[in-house]
Amino acid sequence: xxxxxxxxxxxxxxxxxxxxxxxxxxxxxxxxxxxxxxxxxxxxxxxxxxxxxxxxxxxxxxxxxxxxxxxxxxxxxxxxxxxxxxxxxxxxxxxxxxxxxxxxxxxxxxxxxxxxxxxxxxxxxxxxxxxxxxxxxxxxxxxxxxxxxxxxxxxxxxxxxxxxxxxxxxxxxxxxxxxxxxxxxxxxxxxxxxxxxxxxxxxxxxxxxxxxxxxxxxxxxxxxxxxxxxxxxxxxxxxxxxxxxxxxxxxxxxxxxxxxxxxxxxxxxxxxxxxxxxxxxxxxxxxxxxxxxxxxxxxxxxxxxxxxxxxxxxxxxxxxxxxxxxxxxxxxxxxxxxxxxxxxxxxxxxxxxxxxxxxxxxxxxxxxxxxxxxxxxxxxxxxxxxxxxxxxxxxxxxxxxxxxxxxxxxxxxxxxxxxxxxxxxxxxxxxxxxxxxxxxxxxxxxxxxxxxxxxxxxxxxxxxxxxxxxxxxxxxxxxxxxxxxxxxxxxxxxxxxxxxxxxxxxxxxxxxxxxxxxxxxxxxxxxxxxxxxxxxxxxxxxxxxxxxxxxxxxxxxxxxxxxxxxxxxxxxxxxxxxxxxxxxxxxxxxxxxxxxxxxxxxxxxxxxxxxxxxxxxxxxxxxxxxxxxxxxxxxxxxxxxxxxxxxxxxxxxxxxxxxxxxxxx
Numbered sequence: 001x002x003x004x005x006x007x008x009x010x011x012x013x014x015x016x017x018x019x020x021x022x023x024x025x026x027x028x029x030x031x032x033x034x035x036x037x038x039x040x041x042x043x044x045x046x047x048x049x050x051x052x053x054x055x056x057x058x059x060x061x062x063x064x065x066x067x068x069x070x071x072x073x074x075x076x077x078x079x080x081x082x083x084x085x086x087x088x089x090x091x092x093x094x095x096x097x098x099x100x101x102x103x104x105x106x107x108x109x110x111x112x113x114x115x116x117x118x119x120x121x122x123x124x125x126x127x128x129x130x131x132x133x134x135x136x137x138x139x140x141x142x143x144x145x146x147x148x149x150x151x152x153x154x155x156x157x158x159x160x161x162x163x164x165x166x167x168x169x170x171x172x173x174x175x176x177x178x179x180x181x182x183x184x185x186x187x188x189x190x191x192x193x194x195x196x197x198x199x200x201x202x203x204x205x206x207x208x209x210x211x212x213x214x215x216x217x218x219x220x221x222x223x224x225x226x227x228x229x230x231x232x233x234x235x236x237x238x239x240x241x242x243x244x245x246x247x248x249x250x251x252x253x254x255x256x257x258x259x260x261x262x263x264x265x266x267x268x269x270x271x272x273x274x275x276x277x278x279x280x281x282x283x284x285x286x287x288x289x290x291x292x293x294x295x296x297x298x299x300x301x302x303x304x305x306x307x308x309x310x311x312x313x314x315x316x317x318x319x320x321x322x323x324x325x326x327x328x329x330x331x332x333x334x335x336x337x338x339x340x341x342x343x344x345x346x347x348x349x350x351x352x353x354x355x356x357x358x359x360x361x362x363x364x365x366x367x368x369x370x371x372x373x374x375x376x377x378x379x380x381x382x383x384x385x386x387x388x389x390x391x392x393x394x395x396x397x398x399x400x401x402x403x404x405x406x407x408x409x410x411x412x413x414x415x416x417x418x419x420x421x422x423x424x425x426x427x428x429x430x431x432x433x434x435x436x437x438x439x440x441x442x443x444x445x446x447x448x449x450x451x452x453x454x455x456x457x458x459x460x461x462x463x464x465x466x467x468x469x470x471x472x473x474x475x476x477x478x479x480x481x482x483x484x485x486x487x488x489x490x491x492x493x494x495x496x497x498x499x500x501x502x503x504x505x506x507x508x509x510x511x512x513x514x515x516x517x518x519x520x521x522x523x524x525x526x527x528x529x530x531x532x533x534x535x536x537x538x539x540x541x542x543x544x545x546x547x548x549x550x551x552x553x554x555x556x557x558x559x560x561x562x563x564x565x566x567x568x569x570x571x572x573x574x575x576x577x578x579x580x581x582x583x584x585x586x587x588x589x590x591x592x593x594x595x596x597x598x599x600x601x602x603x604x605x606x607x608x609x610x611x612x613x614x615x616x617x618x619x620x621x622x623x624x625x626x627x628x629x630x631x632x633x634x635x636x637x638x639x640x641x642x643x644x645x646x647x648x649x650x651x652x653x654x655x656x657x658x659x660x661x662x663x664x665x
Contacts, residue, residue, distance in 0.1 A: 032128035036121040039096055043103035043117075050104055060105050067097030088131060092124055149179045149227070156203030157181075160196045162188055167225065176228040176260035181213075183221045190215040190223035194447040194475070207231055209259070213447065214472030224472055228260040233461060236491050239290070239481035239499075242297040245507075249301035249368075250360040252468075253294040256286075256460070256480035264478055267468035268295070268402055269366065270357070272393065274420065275406040276439035277428025280456035283406060284314045286480035287426060287462065288372060289500060291404075293483075296321035296507045301366040302518045302530075303509075304339065306332040308380070309373035317500035323509045323522040323530060329380040332371075335521070336385070339369060339401075340392040342517040346399040358400030365514040367401035374405040375414040383624060383631055390418050410438040412617075413632075413639050417655045424466035429454035437652070441465040447475035459491070596629050597665070600637060604647075604663040614656040 050059040074093040078086045099120065102113055153167035164184030171178040181193060193200075193213045201210050209230035216222040243254030243263075252265035268291065277283035292315075295301055302323035305315050311327045312319065319325050326332040346364055355362060371377050381389060393403055405423065407414055409430075415438075427439035429451050436452050437445060444465050454461045460482060465474035484496025510528040519532035591599065603623060607615055617638065623629050638657060641647045646665065648658035 028132045029129055032125035036125050039100065040108070040117055040121065043100040044108040046100065046104050047107050051107070056105060060101060063101045063104055064098075067094065067101060070097055085131070088127065092128070095120070096124070149177055149225075152204045153179070153181070153200070153225070156200040156206075157193075157196075159203030160199035162193065162196060162200075164188065165193065175232070176226055176262075179225050179227075180216065181223045181225055183223070185221045189220055191446055193223050193225075197448060208453070209477060212259070212472065212476045214475055217471060226260055226472065226476065228476075230259055230477065232261065233257075233259055233477065233479045234458060236460065236482035236485050237479055238485040239293075239483050242294055242503075244294075245297040247298060248360045249295060249298040249366045251298070253291060255290040255294060256478050258473065259477045259479075264464075266464065266466065268368070268466075269468075270397065270402075271467050272397065272403045272419075272423045273405070273426060273466065274410060274415070274423035274439070275404060275426045275428070276408065276410050276430070277451075277462070278408055278430050278435070278456055280459060281429035281454065282456075282459035282461070282480060283408075283426075283428045284372065285483070285496065286460035287428065288314060288370070288406060289318070289483060289496075290480045292318055292321075292368075292370065293500065293503055295368055296504065296509070299512065300360065301368055302512070302514055302522065303368045303370060304335060304521065305370040305372065306335065306377060307372035308332060309376045314372055315370070317497050318504045319525045320501075321504040321507045321509055323512075323514070323518065323524060325523075325525070329377070332377055333380065333385060335523075336369075336381075336389055336392065338521050339367070339396070340388055342521060343392060343395050343399045343401075346517055347395070350399070357398050362400070363515060364400045365512075365518040367396065367399075367518070369396070369401060369403045370406070371404065372406045374407050378414075378416070379632055386416070386631065390416060393419050393422060409435055411639075412650065412655075413635055421655075424464070426462055426464040426466075427451050428460075428462045429456050429458060431455060441474065444474055449475055591627055591629070596627070596633070597637070599623060599627065599629075600634065601663060601665050604659070608659055608662045612659065614651070614654070614658050616656050 046063070050056070050063075052059075071090060071094045075086065075090040078089045099113070099117060103110075103117070106113055108114055108117075149167050149169045154165070157163065157165040157167070162183075164187060165181050167179050167181045169177055169179045181190075183189065183193075190213060197211045197213050198208065201208060206227070207230055210227055212226045212228070214224050216224050237257055244251050250267065250269050252267050254263055255266055256264050258264055275283050275287045277287070292303060292305075295303060296318070303318075303321070304324040305318075305322050306326040307313075307315050308327060308329050312325075315322070315325060324335055326335050349364065350356070350358065350362060353362060358364060358366060378386065378389070396403060405415065405419065410420055425439060425441045425444065427436065427444075427449075430436045430439060431452065433450070433452050436450065439451065440449055440463065444463055449463050451461070451463060458479075460480045462478055462480065463474070463476075464478060482491050482496075483499045484492045484494070486492040486495060509522070509530065510524050510526075512531065513533045514522070514530050516532045519530040522530035524530060600620070600623065603620060604615075607619065612619075617631070617635055620634055623634060624631050638647065641663070642649055642657070646663050648660040650657050
């Protein structure tokens, strides 16, 4: 049910370039014959130039030495991949050279030499033709002789220093060529190719970003490659209609096109997602709008969204289709608290069905919690609220929910490292490679994905690495659909907002039937109530035995001490002197900024003196438990200490700060 998009492809696409270069195989076949005729003429010319009865012995010795030098150079510089190829190249040089020496001595008209030249030359040329055909994958493979990927990729890989790599086409279409690359076993792996893709593109003469390489899951000595034209993604791709309206959230979302012009089919169920990109790169209008526009058309999902930074500017046009939309810090804190309070009720319901996780048709409405510009939301949370939020992140996936955190730069001051480690990654254009490292997954970085090349000049371009995508897609660029494209093909703000409001009106949240946990958390636009359907199991859970008819239970319970009797008018005596029955924690110590800094440095020095050479922010928990420091203040100060060189840096993989030397202010 995926949509087909008509994309204007530039006249000279990379695929056309690849097809045009097939003529190189004809040149390769003709070359040995041309070289043979040239060698015959050169040998004859040398005879007439050098021959003299008095000096021919010396000249013959000199030409023999030249032949031996050329043979040695040929052997040393041969790029042939096997012993046979190297021997063939070297022997061809030696035999042609020795025949030339004989012609220099005896002349081209010698009855034996000219016959040897003709017969031997034809034989030599044919051996080179046979070798060329075999290198084109041989005539035993139908259509392989015209395999452009084999010819051109081999040339590019050789120039990039991977001359043993051999490629063959698996599938070709109008917009892309898919192939596999065979490496010399034990010498190279797919990751080596990923790091050299840019050099291979340079060796072939393709535009940057034309080749996408990925690991072959079945063979470590192979890789999969796709060649497509990145230039087709430079213009906005207009959105026209939802891909699967009325189906389940468990069905794929159509949010744009891959660079090879295949439609994106992304299932958002079962994992959390981070969306990152610089201002103007399209993370909101491209990422948020396209994902949410698809989500609200599905019958079994509800969206709880918040944006305390831009208010209704980004998500406002979608408000009618959202089950809750908060734009204040108090509102979003209350929403997150209510969501967390319902998580266990939902997991208990799924357990009663024998389910470990949400599935289509289970009776629960799937939850999508969307936090736009999330750093401002997370900064508003107290330490206790942050702990509750992180706990919800871990639990809500099993309860049937996905959390999406959208932000501009996901460093440790903006995003809790515990949360970031549990998120799939969708990264739009960023300012530089350092920013890109916070948005890309580890394998995207290994594959040399470079969103910094787009910055915000190509809004809507992105990479995505999520569990529900096909093999190799994590390294391929994509472009999300553009809402409100005008007649000239350019994005228009007013048209986009009007189109999104009209779309939301077609799919109002008030028209959906949801489960009671969803209905209780919902706050629909205009004050409408969510239409709830009540699964029997949830009805039972709402009538909890532990709180049912508390008054009746109290009246039927025996008095714990019948000797104690009291009337309504009896005086209540004061407590006896002595220690109060309860003790309370002292208030948090109030400190000046200078005192906070001194206390932090003291704690770091204590850890160093105790033998610690690295630490996590959790090791500093006593500071914000006993003083008025906050976790956010400590993290921002640690960043400043790192930038000042007092700390040795931050290990993203281990999520620890480094202390190569004793910290001194």
